[in-house]
Amino acid sequence: MRWKEKTDKAKRLHRTDITDWAADDLHKKFSPWAASILDNDDHQYDSFEPFGIADESPQTVPALVDAKHTSPKQFQDSFETNSIPSVILSIPQGYDAITPTNSSMAGTSDDSNAKKYEWKALRRWNLEALANDEDLRNRPLKCGEDDDGHTIRIKLKHFLKYLHNNRDDSxxxxxxxxFDEDRYAARLLKDYRVPTYFDEDLFHLVGEKRRPPYRWFLMGPERSGTCVHIDPLATSAWNTLIHGKKRWVLFPPHIPKYIVKGKGLIYKGEDDEAVNYFMTVLPRIKKQAKRSSGIGDFKNFACYEFTQHEGETVYIPNGWWHAVLNLTHTVGITQNFCSQRNFDEVWRKTRSGRKKMAYKWLHKLKRNYPHLHERAKELNKRDNFVMKYGPKETTRSCELEDEKKREDEKKREDEKKRHERKVARKKKKKKDKENKKGKRRCDENTKVSSPSNITQECMSRETKRSRFEGRAVSPDYETI
Structure with missing residues (x-):
């Protein structure tokens, strides 16, 4: 079976330290564990009970938001500004696109208008449709990296076979x-759109080539997932699930890294993949939190677990720890972003983590968002941060890029004007031709209908005939 050969090779490259990917028989243990979660999941999108201990009664996390009744401005003011994790309903169905973007008023649940903005992914991203998609099934997609950081890819058709038939623990x-670099797989970009709640992305200023990776097409079998982490460069993220069910756990930013990672709670011989984290390590963390009675680093401990269902979008604010486990086979899309509401944290991370990009970004902010440019300089001054990378090269690069952009725009404008002139000339030529033809027809009609013209025409014919015969003709046609 070719799919097995390909996936076995990918597994060998991805995890050289593992010889038996099914050593723990988790494919047997996982099904009843996942079923117990789904069977007892009374998640009605109005209450998400936190786990752990906190000084004060915890607020509902994540918050429930319905795009049918919440405008983007409302969401940004109430949830994004306050860094509240949220589960948002009705985005792939198009309801976020018909809410007023610059109004404090809530949106409306207009089904007919929403239909126009519905994601094609709702029809195209189920497992059966993807398996029969001739544009995608032969496209190689990333499923991991080797020890040297090189990308490991596998064709979608082989991965789908693996998804249904594997018994691997993780x-x-x-x-x-x-995927956007492949001319066929790039079609995925047309199957969804960025939710209007998150359409402000300040990193776009530096261009697609310069900015760090920020969007991912996701497909995973049950038991696969991502280990606990914080998103890079203090960016926030949104994650929309099209097919299947995911289990999430969130930790507030103030929880120490060693606690969320379960340091000292992973025993010898145990793996630290997402499935191990949810089934083994996370229960130990919560148990230790209870035993600590809110003392030391566990004083304000809290963590939040919930299940994400098809059609739901999870918003993860910057700085929040999170891990995700696929309870069933899943397909989805996720993007990281920087907006004006998380700019301070992102700028602080970017100026030190992406020095060259930070200079270019600062240059672009000066032109497009002057207030954020001043804010970045203010943060540098407040933090006594000196941008050590020389700006001359970056500034010149930006200037050349802007100059090229202006030249390209001028070329496009000139080409547009030339095209307009060409069209105008064709129209004028056609009109003149029609006018000339119409005038000739009018003249002919006039000649036929006018008695004087008839007389002149007759005289002309008679004169010609007389000249030929050597005779003269009088005006009253009598021969002299």
């Missing part, structure tokens, strides 16, 4: 960020 997981 299966391979498609997490592809370069």
């Amino acid at each position: 299966p391979l997981y498609i997490f592809d960020t370069t």
